[in-house]
Amino acid sequence: MTALPKWADVALIPAINLVLAFFVSGLIVMWIGENPLDAMTVMIKGSIGSAYGWGYTLYYATNFIFTGLAVAIAFHARLFNIGGEGQAAIGGIGAALVCLHFGWPHWTLAFPAAIVGAAAFGAAWAAIPAYLQASRGSHIVITTIMFNFIASALLVYLLVNVMKAPGQMAPESRGFPAEAHLPTAHEMLAWIGVSFPRSPPVNVSLLIAFAASALVWVLIWRTRLGYAIRAMGWSEPAAIYAGIRPFRIIMITMMISGGLAGLMAINTVMGEAERLLLDPVQGAGFVGIAVALMGRSHPVGVVLAAILFGMLYQGGVELEFEMPAVSREMVLVIQALVILFTGALENMVRAPLERIALMFR
């Protein structure tokens, strides 16, 4: 039963859910003893009030677009890929190997290779749970959770025992060569004579994130494969009846999903740290869940939600600076509330709205 008009479904319900999440967050800030409106002002100013703030906001948003798309495309096939965190970490290994083991003459060559490396490693890591789901019926949520932990153990092992730079204590790889340095917004905008602050790490990966969003849109709504993925999501028996093979769709969807999550690494590992660190993902894999839910699994929604979460993360840093009583973890709470209201408690808002909509029919 979909009694709701489309605009209510795509805009009104997410908006109400977001307001609810912010309202509860505001109550928590009040309970801590700070003014929630002041806190919001600090966060907005800190995130989009300056070019510097925008730089960081978009840097975080780049990560969240990739992980959000990863979760979103799996949602279309009614698969819940909770393993973005692990897939992105493994993607980081892929990107790092590409950057470290070949002598790249210029970033324009290193970059496509790193994209392929990161995506392939992420896709491979997602392929195992996908295979187990598709052929042996192992619940993909549980296996992808397990694979997150296995990935993190693997990464620690590699960094401590194999990839650690010689002669140093910290478990991190050696720095990537200068030729693999990705141009930041500061450098790219300087080419066309626009000045942009030097320190924000936002880089050319953002453009890849936008391109990936467009490609995902085309894939889902303009190709035969996308149709098969959506058919699987709507009704598996119907899809089978239409000649769609679930095994194939589960494998392909999860590998695209894992590849997108892995791509996140080009932004953090290649774009920012320029070496492989212990925790290259920093929770972005999980933010992807909130972003996909908020963005209604639509690429446009995902991009908007990713920018919103980028604002939250950058704003949260500023908030901690301005209001020490409200620590950075406030962002985690807001994120939890967004997941709760848009995902788990969705019917709380939807059911009454549908009743209202039926009254006006």
Next chain:
Amino acid sequence: MDFATVLQLLDSTLRLSTPLLLACLAGLFSERAGIFDIGLEGKMLASAFFSAAVAAATGSALLGLAAGMFASMALAALHGLASITFRGNQLISGVAINFLASGLTALIGQNWFKLGGRTPALSGDARFLPIDFYFSETLSSIPFIGPIYSELLSGHTLMVYVALAAVPATWWILFRTRFGLQLRAVGENPEAVDTAGLSVTALRYQATLICGLLCGLAGAYLATGMAAGFIRDMTAGKGFIALAALIFAKWRPGYALLACLLFGLLEAVAIRFQNIDVVGVGTVPVQFMQALPYILTVVILAGFIGKAIPPRAGGEPYAKERA
């Protein structure tokens, strides 16, 4: 390895298994009633924080325990509200609860104690102290049995014994009482339970709250029994290992004990020996030992060693009328 080392290893196995076991049994109640719970981690964490915080403020470990259980059950009720009343996605609700607990405990902890998210170190009555069995001193001189009695079995905190006792209790409740039968039925075939005139909603809420209670015990043990205070994200994946153990045990209490002891042993070995040299294999890195519970669970899930079949109605919200 000499006898004393083996004893020490088993002793820490018992300690490390306890939070896993309590959380695993918590998940058992919930999932047997058809409510998937990947929020065990969050509930444990909330309980760990509130038990340590209240224990620090009042100096009483028991008051801390009560606060911890209350916090954990509040999150369990939220999970129930989302997944039973509003028929939302249980997995997404669990994810949200994990983040909520991680964020709120750090936020409130920093605001309350200003110690970077920690609680002050607990001492004296603010902690659960080891219980020494009768005559453990005198009996320790008996060869073999003496040390087992006085070092391995004696000298743990109350919660270790509670967790061990909870295993037969869980089995008895689930398989020998009317309530247990109803609970299992609601996880397998809620329509039948509904037709029999029982409330699916009430049964599932009860299961969810029992789950919260047990997670509360697990969290309180972590912060006021095993450790002396709360540190940020101190559950560190234990809720997920418990979830893994639950699958490994195929949703059965007796196997849950074995699975948790196994995973506890792996953790104890990893802590004690770091990298292990195995003859003929080479060095087994510590990270492999840490990942082993997860790898084993994936293998079990894949059905290579017997098939793990979850309760049939697990994860499905129950709607009385068909739309």
